[in-house]
Amino acid sequence: MFYREAGQFKTSYAADQAIFPILQDRIFVAFLLLVAFVVVPVVANEYWLSTILLPFLVFSLAAVGLNLLTGYCGQLSLGTGGFMACGAFAAYKLSTGFPELNIVVVMLASGVITALVGVLFGLPSLRIKGFYLAVATLAAQFFLLWLFNKFAWFTNYSPSGVISAPPRAVFGDFFVTGPQATPAGKYLFALTLVALLALAAKNMVRCRVGRSWMAIRDMDIAAEIIGIRPLTAKLSAFAVSSFYIGVAGAMWAFVYTGSVEALAFQIDRSFQILFMIIIGGLGSILGSFLGAAFITLLPIFLSNAPNIFGLSISVDTVSHFEFMIFGALIVFFLIVEPHGLARLWQIAKEKLRLWPFPY
Amino acid sequence: MHAARQIGGPLLQVENISLSFGGVRALANISFEIREHEVLAIIGPNGAGKSSMLNVINGFYHPQEGRITYKGKTRARMRPHQAAAQGIARTFQNIALFKGMSTLDNIMTGRLLKMRQPFFMQALYLGPAKREELEHRAFCERIIDFLEIQAIRKTPVGRLPYGLQKRVELARALAAEPELLLLDEPMAGMNVEEKEDMCRFVLDVNEHFGTTIALIEHDMGVVMDISDRVVVLDYGRKLADGTPDEVRADQAVIDAYLGVSHEETASAAAE
Numbered sequence A: 001m002f003y004r005e006a007g008q009f010k011t012s013y014a015a016d017q018a019i020f021p022i023l024q025d026r027i028f029v030a031f032l033l034l035v036a037f038v039v040v041p042v043v044a045n046e047y048w049l050s051t052i053l054l055p056f057l058v059f060s061l062a063a064v065g066l067n068l069l070t071g072y073c074g075q076l077s078l079g080t081g082g083f084m085a086c087g088a089f090a091a092y093k094l095s096t097g098f099p100e101l102n103i104v105v106v107m108l109a110s111g112v113i114t115a116l117v118g119v120l121f122g123l124p125s126l127r128i129k130g131f132y133l134a135v136a137t138l139a140a141q142f143f144l145l146w147l148f149n150k151f152a153w154f155t156n157y158s159p160s161g162v163i164s165a166p167p168r169a170v171f172g173d174f175f176v177t178g179p180q181a182t183p184a185g186k187y188l189f190a191l192t193l194v195a196l197l198a199l200a201a202k203n204m205v206r207c208r209v210g211r212s213w214m215a216i217r218d219m220d221i222a223a224e225i226i227g228i229r230p231l232t233a234k235l236s237a238f239a240v241s242s243f244y245i246g247v248a249g250a251m252w253a254f255v256y257t258g259s260v261e262a263l264a265f266q267i268d269r270s271f272q273i274l275f276m277i278i279i280g281g282l283g284s285i286l287g288s289f290l291g292a293a294f295i296t297l298l299p300i301f302l303s304n305a306p307n308i309f310g311l312s313i314s315v316d317t318v319s320h321f322e323f324m325i326f327g328a329l330i331v332f333f334l335i336v337e338p339h340g341l342a343r344l345w346q347i348a349k350e351k352l353r354l355w356p357f358p359y
Numbered sequence B: 001m002h003a004a005r006q007i008g009g010p011l012l013q014v015e016n017i018s019l020s021f022g023g024v025r026a027l028a029n030i031s032f033e034i035r036e037h038e039v040l041a042i043i044g045p046n047g048a049g050k051s052s053m054l055n056v057i058n059g060f061y062h063p064q065e066g067r068i069t070y071k072g073k074t075r076a077r078m079r080p081h082q083a084a085a086q087g088i089a090r091t092f093q094n095i096a097l098f099k100g101m102s103t104l105d106n107i108m109t110g111r112l113l114k115m116r117q118p119f120f121m122q123a124l125y126l127g128p129a130k131r132e133e134l135e136h137r138a139f140c141e142r143i144i145d146f147l148e149i150q151a152i153r154k155t156p157v158g159r160l161p162y163g164l165q166k167r168v169e170l171a172r173a174l175a176a177e178p179e180l181l182l183l184d185e186p187m188a189g190m191n192v193e194e195k196e197d198m199c200r201f202v203l204d205v206n207e208h209f210g211t212t213i214a215l216i217e218h219d220m221g222v223v224m225d226i227s228d229r230v231v232v233l234d235y236g237r238k239l240a241d242g243t244p245d246e247v248r249a250d251q252a253v254i255d256a257y258l259g260v261s262h263e264e265t266a267s268a269a270a271e
């Protein structure tokens, strides 16, 4: 089948403004969703669901969140780990303090709490930019982790500092946290949340809010002269971004790992998610997913690759390779293709659109 | 809209404005007015303070002295986004487009202030939010047709040639449906054809929408052709203010600004 938009004339602005204006894209996305929601839970084994797909979904959500702030609004943040921790601990306190709260409400409320914290730490962005802002968000990262370590109240005075998700069901006995939850159930829960939130993010970036973020990113002075209030635009970006990252953190603690300590959200985590959006594509929702997939799959691929080729390489060497490859890729994308994998994908589609007649 | 070109009373009055940057006096005691529905040109040699004047008007620079009255209200210190909310739009001498966005998105940002749907409706892209988006899209398409930039709607503006970027910037300013439009050298760096197009657009905007326009321009031919009145600045001072013919005949202006061409015409007449 040709990947072609020829003959698909848009007769209304509504059709032209759609997320996927090209028919083939719509079919592809419908197919992808069908596979993700129906086929995967049936065919995937526990290993795939719990150690590959769940972290991929959680990372994707965090990457979407960071991309809204950094890729769309141009505010560099190194506080992602801290905000994820904030979501995780908020979810823990909420679900243990109010056991009757539905898990969906807990997840979203943790996001809201993180959003408020995000706004607080976003305040410096009104005065400072770029590198200095990154340093200020780094302060958020260290402060939040220190807070969760220091005050045992956050862990309900658990001596080890580890929090464990209490068993909770979305409805009836459809458990998504705790020992009764099946990998497929967790996966479906995470997938649903991530899909809906990603759709909302896509809607935001093609509406007024998203345009005001991008305007601030591209030229804040001109944005202000058009009537955008930098305060509102920047803080709303911090709020929405932190909401997403907070939900991701709650999902990490509750759905993916089940129990977690603040150490899981150290500065490496912030960098890891930043690398995802750099490799996947700054300013692209799709790119956030591609970057998350890439970074979750690469280590698995690397640790299996030697076996596939019948080589025996020590685990140490593999992890060194991992660092080298990441490093090289990040430099490559920053210099050559700041729009990341998402842009490469788009170029491929443009080529395909013309194929087999290149002119 | 047809009686638009009736020049009315003062829309904006600038009184005794002085602005300095450290030791540099960019504007010294400047007063003039911009009248409703007119095209006012601000001219003067490089560094005369023309751009600074526009920056003062839309709240980007804050003068140390003087006051500005817009639509009968004397304003205190204000921020650019407040000026935008009151109907003042502008373009820049060095294009200030959003480089990462398409032409259409750039123009759509010009309509941000007209969009009312709350955040959550946008995130859900439900009924009213979608309808609002499409209405504004339709409006922007009219501007796109008007400025003849249909072919580049989806192109990222960073990839456009200079002349077209200037046009997109005008489109973005027009999208806000301003009452007062400030244009900082809209024709600088353009070839003759592009300049002619731009003049036509400026006059059409003024004619059809009744928009009051204050523009800075170096090309005297253009200035004399399209403006109703001219303000001449030199080293931060106002030299003259009047119709193009009055200004052309003003001795101070001839000496300071048109000096060369005056001598040329004089010597030509002598021969």
Ligand SMILES: Nc1ncnc2c1ncn2[C@@H]1O[C@H](COP(=O)(O)OP(=O)(O)OP(=O)(O)O)[C@@H](O)[C@H]1O
Pocket (backbone or CB within 6 Å): B021, B024, B025, B026, B044, B045, B046, B047, B048, B049, B050, B051, B052, B053, B093
């Ligand atoms: N932000 C600023 N900081 C310091 N000095 C400034 C600033 N903006 C303008 N100036 C100074 O004020 C004076 C007037 O500058 P302005 O840009 O208004 O001139 P102009 O008439 O627009 O000139 P041009 O024709 O070159 O655009 C110049 O001496 C300039 O150096």
Ligand SMILES: [Mg+2]
Pocket (backbone or CB within 6 Å): B050, B051, B052, B093, B184
């Ligand atoms: Mg200037």
